[in-house]
Amino acid sequence: MPLDGRIETALQRALALVQTSSAPPLLGAALPYAIFPGGARIRPTILLSVAGACGDDRPELADAAAAALELIHCASLVHDDLPAFDDADTRRGKASLHRAYGEPIAVLSGDSMIVLAFEVLAEAGAVHPGRALRLIRALAQRTGAAQGICAGQAWESEPVVDLAAYHNAKTGALFIAATQMGAISAGHDPEPWQDLGTLIGSAFQVADDLKDALCSADVTGKPAGQDVALARPSAVRSLGVDGAWRHLEDILSGAIASIPSCPGEARLAKMVQAYARRIMDIPTAAVRG
Amino acid sequence: MPLDGRIETALQRALALVQTSSAPPLLGAALPYAIFPGGARIRPTILLSVAGACGDDRPELADAAAAALELIHCASLVHDDLPAFDDADTRRGKASLHRAYGEPIAVLSGDSMIVLAFEVLAEAGAVHPGRALRLIRALAQRTGAAQGICAGQAWESEPVVDLAAYHNAKTGALFIAATQMGAISAGHDPEPWQDLGTLIGSAFQVADDLKDALCSADVTGKPAGQDVALARPSAVRSLGVDGAWRHLEDILSGAIASIPSCPGEARLAKMVQAYARRIMDIPTAAVRG
Numbered sequence: 001m002p003l004d005g006r007i008e009t010a011l012q013r014a015l016a017l018v019q020t021s022s023a024p025p026l027l028g029a030a031l032p033y034a035i036f037p038g039g040a041r042i043r044p045t046i047l048l049s050v051a052g053a054c055g056d057d058r059p060e061l062a063d064a065a066a067a068a069l070e071l072i073h074c075a076s077l078v079h080d081d082l083p084a085f086d087d088a089d090t091r092r093g094k095a096s097l098h099r100a101y102g103e104p105i106a107v108l109s110g111d112s113m114i115v116l117a118f119e120v121l122a123e124a125g126a127v128h129p130g131r132a133l134r135l136i137r138a139l140a141q142r143t144g145a146a147q148g149i150c151a152g153q154a155w156e157s158e159p160v161v162d163l164a165a166y167h168n169a170k171t172g173a174l175f176i177a178a179t180q181m182g183a184i185s186a187g188h189d190p191e192p193w194q195d196l197g198t199l200i201g202s203a204f205q206v207a208d209d210l211k212d213a214l215c216s217a218d219v220t221g222k223p224a225g226q227d228v229a230l231a232r233p234s235a236v237r238s239l240g241v242d243g244a245w246r247h248l249e250d251i252l253s254g255a256i257a258s259i260p261s262c263p264g265e266a267r268l269a270k271m272v273q274a275y276a277r278r279i280m281d282i283p284t285a286a287v288r289g
Numbered sequence: 290m291p292l293d294g295r296i297e298t299a300l301q302r303a304l305a306l307v308q309t310s311s312a313p314p315l316l317g318a319a320l321p322y323a324i325f326p327g328g329a330r331i332r333p334t335i336l337l338s339v340a341g342a343c344g345d346d347r348p349e350l351a352d353a354a355a356a357a358l359e360l361i362h363c364a365s366l367v368h369d370d371l372p373a374f375d376d377a378d379t380r381r382g383k384a385s386l387h388r389a390y391g392e393p394i395a396v397l398s399g400d401s402m403i404v405l406a407f408e409v410l411a412e413a414g415a416v417h418p419g420r421a422l423r424l425i426r427a428l429a430q431r432t433g434a435a436q437g438i439c440a441g442q443a444w445e446s447e448p449v450v451d452l453a454a455y456h457n458a459k460t461g462a463l464f465i466a467a468t469q470m471g472a473i474s475a476g477h478d479p480e481p482w483q484d485l486g487t488l489i490g491s492a493f494q495v496a497d498d499l500k501d502a503l504c505s506a507d508v509t510g511k512p513a514g515q516d517v518a519l520a521r522p523s524a525v526r527s528l529g530v531d532g533a534w535r536h537l538e539d540i541l542s543g544a545i546a547s548i549p550s551c552p553g554e555a556r557l558a559k560m561v562q563a564y565a566r567r568i569m570d571i572p573t574a575a576v577r578g
Contacts, residue, residue, distance in 0.1 A: 018434045022454055027434050027443035079400065084392035103373035107396065108443050111368065111403060112434035118407040119429035122422045129418035133411045136425065140408035145307045145316050145401035154316035154397050165311055 010067035050182025053264030062185035064124030068117040075113035142177035172201030192260035199255035299356035339471025342553030351474035353413030364402035431466035461490030481549035488544035
């Protein structure tokens with residue numbers, strides 16, 4: 001099955017753990033609203049690609065890991081959109097969850113998706129309990145208060161920000177989870193896969209900075225020029241447009257070079273190259289073409 | 290070690306998973322603020338008592354389960370206190386977390402404690418991966434959107450409320466988690482332990498209704514008479530004070546009778562009786578003495 005089909009099926013199966021029973025109607029409707037239709041599903045795609053490169057000998061575990069990771073991402077979007085954070089009116093082209101269902105249901109939807117992520121991994125764990133526990137630890141570490149996306153968001157409440165820690169946690173954490181959980185699903189050591197996750201996360205961050213600086217709101221779906229307007233740290237602010245562009249190319253070459261030796265190494269390198277082309281497309285369209 | 294010592298030590302050990310590393314300072318300070326000093330720690334006390342009654346052959350797993358359960362409870366208090374829900378100024382005799390640290394850190398503290406609960410169970414799981422995965426599933430089920438405390442809180446956003454589902458999820462869920470996770474920690478089947486958790490949860494609910502009706506705010510630490518003032522469902526409203534009192538006695542006898550056959554059955558029955566006396570003390574002091 002193509003990766004996108006596997007991801008959507010895994011998410012539907014995860015949601016069935018909640019919807020087959022007696023959830024309160026609003027919360028029961030808010031969860032699929034938060035999960036479908038998705039964005040690019042880039043994190044679970046990376047996860048399944050790495051699992052594939054490592055042999056993917058327990059595809060049901062890789063599918064559960066992909067669903068769990070995307071659930072955490074969806075939860076973070078719902079909570080980040082809340083009035084206490086970004087106070088966003090829209091998300092993925094429709095009303096943000098708290099605008100559609102109210103703030104209490106938005107808080108509880110985020111909480112429920114975090115819980116469901118771990119439940120999905122535990123449910124799938126029967127085929128290999130040891131790997132399932134390692135997946136749960138990896139996901140928790142990249143979600144939680146020390147180095148996870150909770151830490152990343154919490155840095156925004158600090159008067160003095162450790163910029164490296166902020167970017168690693170806010171953007172990098174779930175990409176590191178993606179590569180490492182892909183490896184764990186297939187029984188490989190996650191350690192050598194950390195660099196690839198970190199570098200893909202950095203590329204994503206720099207590409208986002210370039211888009212913010214160069215593209216109109218029509219292209220990105222977000223207001224343009226926000227980094228400068230809000231004095232946010234940005235690769236474009238510190239390196240200039242050309243410098244940020246060269247930095248992005250360096251990061252992507254580094255990402256491909258960092259791929260650990262594994263059965264599907266060549267195919268994974270092609271996937272990262274294709275991802276790189278996609279990342280670099282939007283600024284190219286806006287600036288160079 | 291006495292149970293309360295085990296619980297505090299287990300919670301400190303859980304928190305060390307976050308604090309030894311580079312958490313953002315405010316979030317790193319908010320987590321211990323949310324966890325210490327605790328309330329009665331009634332849920333982890335029940336969990337460890339049931340584990341003890343079942344032989345407690347993996348005390349490190351029972352300790353992790355007790356910490357995980359209390360972390361979920363603490364997370365629910367922080368999120369329930371948010372302006373979108375109860376908008377509480379105080380909790381356990383000090384400022385509520387969002388009053389002390391701001392709303393963003395309060396949302397993220399709750400999220401982080403949910404994540405930490407599952408991380409603690411996965412970390413302790415090496416001694417018995419199968420039991421650890423069963424603990425994670427049991428905790429997720431009693432926390433999540435179908436029958437867990439997320440469902441319980443979400444029922445309050447519904448125009449029409451299924452009262453039995455509401456009480457079971459809002460109050461009962463974590464007591465069922467307590468008895469079932471105690472059994473699982475010690476390698477026993479959790480199924481026969483559900484009734485005890487349900488009945489302790491019901492007793493807790495009816496005692497709370499009696500306290501609300503009979504005690505001053507000085508005694509309960511909460512405004513009195515809120516159930517009638519807010520037209521909330523309450524055992525006192527539907528049965529009267531004497532009826533609710535008899536109902537509470539019936540529930541507690543039923544709870545003792547429901548204890549499954551196990552090595553420490555007699556001792557556990559004494560513990561539930563002692564708990565029952567403590568539950569019934571406050572209304573007695575207010576009304577009968």
